[in-house]
Amino acid sequence: MAQRVQAEARVPALSAALHRADRPLWQVQVGGAGPESQFRIGSVTKTFTAVLALQARDDGLLDLDDPIGHHLDVPAHGDLTVRRLLSHTSGLQREPYGDVWDTLLAPDADGLLAELDKAERVLPTARRFHYSNLGFSVLGHAVARLRGGTWAEVLEDRILRPLRLAATTVQPTGRAVTGYLVEAYSDHAKPEPPADFGGVGPAGQLWSTAADMARWAAFLADPAAVDPGAEVLTPSTLDEMRWPLATTDEALWGTAFGLGLMIFPQGDRIVHVGHGGAMPGFLAGVYGRRPAPEGLGDGTPRAMGCAVLGSSGTAIATTELPHKLLAASVEEDPADIEPWAPGEAAPQEYRSVLGRWWGEGFEYVFFWRDGALRARDADDPPGRPPATFAPVPDRTDVLRGVSGREAGELLRLTRDADGAVVRMHWATYRFTRDQQSFAGE
Known part of the structure; x- marks a missing residue:
């Protein structure tokens, strides 16, 4: 399946991994990728920023209904709440002020916040879903300042190290692959320029491997199995993050957003949770499959997550493949059914x-x-x-x-x-x- 996507979608390098508690890690690399190859994961970064925000809430540093201006000195939009920023219902414009995608020059954190008064609120707050990289960037810097560090420092200390995601970094390492634009009418692949997105980092800066991201997806779907000591976040808080707050389309209820997480219904009470990512030359899909509800027995194992990372910015099949791999794994290799055993009597x-x-x-x-x-x-x-x-x-x-x-x-x-x-x-x-x-x- 991964080989077919790489060939048909013309992805110079593709890496896929599937994590589940009852089997060894499954990986495949095609093209110019190896098991340790790093790819840019783009907006999958938002799931990390969202977890940092919920950690801060659980630690009593903020409330989800706090105006962001309570935690950051901003010249405008300080009335937008943490909850609205997390769920993309703030109405704030999509990108920071200026043409950052033309210049590939992003402001630093101080510059991004200083120019917040130049950003529009393009929709009324709470009116509907409207995706905002700017909103998530502001949120990431607010959480970092509450912790007394930069977003990158807080991320390393509170998520990457505890979950042993050593291959996930803010800056690319020597194992990073090149991202490409593959021309539509030839097989020529143009390298995309590398770019550091500075103050927009909390919305899309990270680099990672498929193995790390499959583990992260498994955590988002089943934290009790991946982080049994709740060192990063409690299962009840992840439940809260996964609750749908806004659909992305008023007529086609196929995708929803919770608190920083995308939710894709799969039928029969099965959902995939996680996020997709896009940056110049890269696409990523990182999703976990929730354990089966009581009595369903659909074959979903504990700690199930899948990541597919590709080095083409136009191969949309890259982001669709995780859903297919998760479904195929359950269908072709279902989890063992635990035998029933007598329990205690009711009091x-x-x-x-x-x-x-x-x-x-x-x-x-x-x-x-x-x-x-x-x-x-x-x-x-x-x-x-x-x-x-x-x-x-x-x-x-x-x-x-x-x-x-x-x-x-x-x-x-x-x-x-x-x-x-x-x-x-x-x-x-x-x-x-x-x-x-x-x-x-």
Whole structure:
């Protein structure tokens, strides 16, 4: 598959890698690439900047709804929030002031911020998705200053070193390949000029290898498997980053953005998360496949990520190939299915909850699994994750939904004189053992 893309899309050097927890790393290089070859990964860099921003939030240094002006002295647009910058819904223009793609001369960090008053807000804030390299650059410098360093220093300290991404660098190394424009009507490949994007670095500066990027993609999809100690970011925060906040097209809901991550639905509750990247002479696709939801059993292994890096700026097949490789890996070499094993019994106080209940005229099943009370609509397909509840401290017979349907809402239990649960209220809706109208009949 990779060889076909390299030949048909005419990519001078192509490197692909697929990471999964249950198999050795798979790699292939075609053309002028080797296993250690570095490629420019362009906007995949934004996923690193986004993780740095969420780290800062988790450490109490910022709130996602803080205006960026609380953390940076800027001459304009200081009211834009961190959340809007992360999700590309700020309305800020795409690029820094000036014709940086004509000159390939980007401002440094101070210059970029000083000229922010020359940048337009081309759309009303929160109106719709509008991609902005400028917005991500501002965000990266804000996070760096909160940490007391440059963006490059903070990136190395807080992500690259902990995740052992040693081949990922801000500047190219001696193993960097040349990027090309491959002419449309001949086989001539023109080398693209190297460019340092300075203050725009948090949006697209990084260089890396396919192996490093496959590991990074696996982290974005399944952080608990790649970073079990949550040294970089907790799984719950990655869940938050992966939640779709804006679709990229109002009519074709095929791609969405969360907090700095692109989300591509694959059908049957499977999604690929990550980012594509483009710089002069280079294209990159870096995506992870989420582990299968409970009960789906689609064959997706833990820590699954794929990266395809190419040295042609026009071979769009490079960015499409990771999705095909991820799907093919699951189809042709599915993860082993773990055998079922008996679990612990439900605690005595919840045993009378188990079984079928009716609410709003519909039937639900409540059950105990993996140490938690759970519930699902009786007609739910097997792959739909159930609602999961956790007891509310210091409130007897009150639980809160922590995931799934009605997450965040309360489940209140009502018992009879013998202590058996005879009625429940979930998000204030009454649940009974038999089907009843809203009048209780």
